[in-house]
Amino acid sequence: MNRTKLKVSAAAMLTLTACLAFAQKVENPVPIGVAVAQTSNTALLGQEQVIGAKFAEKFLNARGGINGTPFKLVFQDAAGDENSAINAFQNLITKENVVGIVGPTLSQQAFAADPIADRAKVPVVGPSNTAKGVPQIGNYIARVSAPVAVVAPNAIRTALRLDPKIKKVAVLYAQNDAFSVSETGTFQETAKAQGLTLSTVQKFQTTDTDFTTQVTAVLNAGVDLAIVSGLAADGGNLVKQLRQLGYKGLIIGGNGLNTSNMFPVCQKLCDGVIIAQAYSPSQPSAANQVFVKEYRAQYKKDPPQFAAQAYAGVQVFVEALRAVDRKKKLNTWDLDDLRTELNKQILLGKYNTPLGLISFDKDGEVVQKDFYVAQIKMKDAKTGSFVFLK
Amino acid sequence: MSDFLQSYGFLLVTLIQAGLLGLSLYFPLMAGQLSLASPGFYALGGYVAAIMLTNPAFAGLRDTLGNGIFPLTWLAAGLLCALAGVIVGVPALRLRGIYLALATIAFIEILRVVALNLSITGGAIGIFGIPQTFGFQDRWQYLLIFGPMLLLVLAFTYMLQKSRVGRAFRAIREDELAADAMGVPPTQYKVLAFVIGAVIAGIVGSMSAPFLNTWNAKQGTFDASIAILAFVLIGGSRSMWGPVVGGALLTAVPELLRFLQDWRLVINGLVLVVASLYLPQGIVGALGKLRRSPPPSRPPVAPTTDAKGGTP
Numbered sequence: 001m002n003r004t005k006l007k008v009s010a011a012a013m014l015t016l017t018a019c020l021a022f023a024q025k026v027e028n029p030v031p032i033g034v035a036v037a038q039t040s041n042t043a044l045l046g047q048e049q050v051i052g053a054k055f056a057e058k059f060l061n062a063r064g065g066i067n068g069t070p071f072k073l074v075f076q077d078a079a080g081d082e083n084s085a086i087n088a089f090q091n092l093i094t095k096e097n098v099v100g101i102v103g104p105t106l107s108q109q110a111f112a113a114d115p116i117a118d119r120a121k122v123p124v125v126g127p128s129n130t131a132k133g134v135p136q137i138g139n140y141i142a143r144v145s146a147p148v149a150v151v152a153p154n155a156i157r158t159a160l161r162l163d164p165k166i167k168k169v170a171v172l173y174a175q176n177d178a179f180s181v182s183e184t185g186t187f188q189e190t191a192k193a194q195g196l197t198l199s200t201v202q203k204f205q206t207t208d209t210d211f212t213t214q215v216t217a218v219l220n221a222g223v224d225l226a227i228v229s230g231l232a233a234d235g236g237n238l239v240k241q242l243r244q245l246g247y248k249g250l251i252i253g254g255n256g257l258n259t260s261n262m263f264p265v266c267q268k269l270c271d272g273v274i275i276a277q278a279y280s281p282s283q284p285s286a287a288n289q290v291f292v293k294e295y296r297a298q299y300k301k302d303p304p305q306f307a308a309q310a311y312a313g314v315q316v317f318v319e320a321l322r323a324v325d326r327k328k329k330l331n332t333w334d335l336d337d338l339r340t341e342l343n344k345q346i347l348l349g350k351y352n353t354p355l356g357l358i359s360f361d362k363d364g365e366v367v368q369k370d371f372y373v374a375q376i377k378m379k380d381a382k383t384g385s386f387v388f389l390k
Numbered sequence: 391m392s393d394f395l396q397s398y399g400f401l402l403v404t405l406i407q408a409g410l411l412g413l414s415l416y417f418p419l420m421a422g423q424l425s426l427a428s429p430g431f432y433a434l435g436g437y438v439a440a441i442m443l444t445n446p447a448f449a450g451l452r453d454t455l456g457n458g459i460f461p462l463t464w465l466a467a468g469l470l471c472a473l474a475g476v477i478v479g480v481p482a483l484r485l486r487g488i489y490l491a492l493a494t495i496a497f498i499e500i501l502r503v504v505a506l507n508l509s510i511t512g513g514a515i516g517i518f519g520i521p522q523t524f525g526f527q528d529r530w531q532y533l534l535i536f537g538p539m540l541l542l543v544l545a546f547t548y549m550l551q552k553s554r555v556g557r558a559f560r561a562i563r564e565d566e567l568a569a570d571a572m573g574v575p576p577t578q579y580k581v582l583a584f585v586i587g588a589v590i591a592g593i594v595g596s597m598s599a600p601f602l603n604t605w606n607a608k609q610g611t612f613d614a615s616i617a618i619l620a621f622v623l624i625g626g627s628r629s630m631w632g633p634v635v636g637g638a639l640l641t642a643v644p645e646l647l648r649f650l651q652d653w654r655l656v657i658n659g660l661v662l663v664v665a666s667l668y669l670p671q672g673i674v675g676a677l678g679k680l681r682r683s684p685p686p687s688r689p690p691v692a693p694t695t696d697a698k699g700g701t702p
Contacts, residue, residue, distance in 0.1 A: 077651065082602050082604065082608070083404060083602070086602070087400060087401060087645055090397060090399075090400050090529070091397070094397040095397050108515065108516060111516070111518035111519075111604035112604045115603045116603070133518065137519070175507065175514060176502075176503075176514055176607065178513075178514040178515040
């Protein structure tokens with residue numbers, strides 16, 4: 001009895017949704033999906049992305065939105081795992097009827113969720129997926145985050161400029177973190193290409209706290225440069241223990257260490273760590289200076305890279321939508337056609353974002369001109385800053 | 391129609407997937423063994439499928455078999471997990487209770503670290519761009535393989551419970567020494583229960599790899615074992631419906647409550663706490679109690695005026 005009732009109501013619901021789905025128009029305000037990590041341990045990065053995206057929503061809407069039509073961001077939590085990312089994407093695509101999606105946070109999640117969007121022909125701009133192969137997932141996938149292979153070598157070049165006598169290098173990486181593993185590959189290739197000797201390669205886990213084994217190996221190898229690819233907590237501890245046990249040479253940190261969340265971990269000993277950046281608050285473009293000013297006013301600190309990249313991701317959508325709107329008014333488009341047209345437009349455009357001037361190649365890989373290298377300067381045990389090197 | 395399936399297809403399949411993983415843990419529990427190895431075999435099965443479907447070494451096989459490669463991955467995953475189940479099970483099942491649980495956790499960790507360090511498994515990034523089973527385009531189409539799999543496993547469980555083997559499992563669960571004395575070889579049956587669970591988890595893994603598009607070392611972790619154990623305990627560990635109900639419920643709650651944003655995780659926690667406090671037999675166990683007729687109570691005492699002797 002109950003079961004038949006259920007079936008009937010399910011059938012009714014199905015027909016209803018089927019009718020609604022027919023000839024889908026673009027909603028007003030125009031919905032743009034954001035699927036980043038709002039919970040789980042990845043939320044450390046995801047929260048900065050949420051802030052960046054919300055900034056873009058407020059700021060770009062205040063400047064007229066999409067030629068007068070406002071847009072709204074629809075947030076869905078993609079957490080840190082593949083299932084949640086797929087669920088978030090599905091929700092945005094079929095229930096929220098978004099024109100496109102900014103997300104997910106991790107590359108591993110991108111490999112799971114992006115194919116879903118690609119098959120549904122919904123454009124995706126990855127705000128922080130840096131692993132090799134992400135834009136190649138499909139035609140509808142692009143990213144504003146420059147891959148590690150492009151960003152990381154800058155740190156080594158700068159280190160060599162600071163100390164041209166460097167000969168021997170130790171490389172350490174978190175082997176259970178996808179990002180660190182692909183980053184260390186780039187670091188090792190660059191080091192070899194620069195004529196340096198890889199004296200030792202040490203692995204650790206992002207959950208480790210004791211690095212005596214790795215540090216001893218580094219000290220025994222007598223290197224002048226240590227390159228660490230890990231996340232904030234483990235990377236910070238490793239830097240601290242390297243210094244405590246008497247390592248004197250330069251240290252390069254990977255992108256996982258590119259956050260002030262590391263300062264409480266290694267405190268004063270963070271001083272001097274060199275980190276390559278895809279973003280600098282001192283980037284001179286007008287777009288960036290306005291972003292930095294607003295961000296400082298609200299949060300009393302410089303915007304981090306993840307926030308800037310999420311901002312850029314939303315901005316790419318908005319500017320591409322403006323271009324599409326100029327050709328044919330947005331409210332006259334069929335949603336499916338608009339998504340396809342929008343995807344074409346995204347790849348065509350040039351965008352003056354806080355990251356500097358960016359565009360995309362035919363795969364959807366970001367083409368970014370400026371990269372930066374910063375060095376950590378600690379004022380006291382708790383506060384420090386990234387000083388950008390020329 | 392398609393819209394509902396589009397929105398909830400993925401979720402429906404994950405419900406079934408959770409139920410199946412719960413069932414894979416249910417088998418060792420049926421023989422009284424607390425094993426947490428399911429995610430390990432799940433990960434192993436997924437890797438088998440992912441490697442067979444993407445590795446260039448299998449390109450020739452893929453070309454000759456066409457869609458036939460997919461059932462072959464299930465078969466290969468099942469066989470490999472059975473083998474691994476025997477290899478792990480025989481020594482591990484000498485342990486009991488919490489020690490067995492610890493040993494199986496160690497097994498999961500070993501598999502995870504090995505997967506992180508091999509190049510064939512793609513290290514930490516894992517394997518991506520896995521071709522879709524039978525060229526499925528939408529997630530809900532995976533119901534067509536996960537659904538029959540669930541029915542098959544349920545039917546198998548039902549028959550097994552009625553059989554001599556099922557009775558042997560229960561005898562070992564209730565009292566291993568007594569079962570041994572009655573002529574039921576405990577080691578043999580415990581390993582059998584463990585291997586059945588391993589094979590189910592492995593096949594589910596091999597079906598899940600194309601479903602998730604990618605496979606990496608995060609799939610089989612200690613967290614996953616605890617989640618699967620919760621499926622069984624919340625659903626009820628004494629009935630085959632328990633893991634299915636528990637898996638479906640605990641997977642569905644956080645997703646259906648998405649509109650509550652961060653609060654959905656609080657609700658999920660509440661469900662866990664409340665269910666384990668008030669439903670020690672699990673949801674299915676509690677429902678079973680409701681349905682069963684109450685035990686016969688003492689007949690009402692008849693008036694005993696005449697029995698009172700001694701009235702003058």
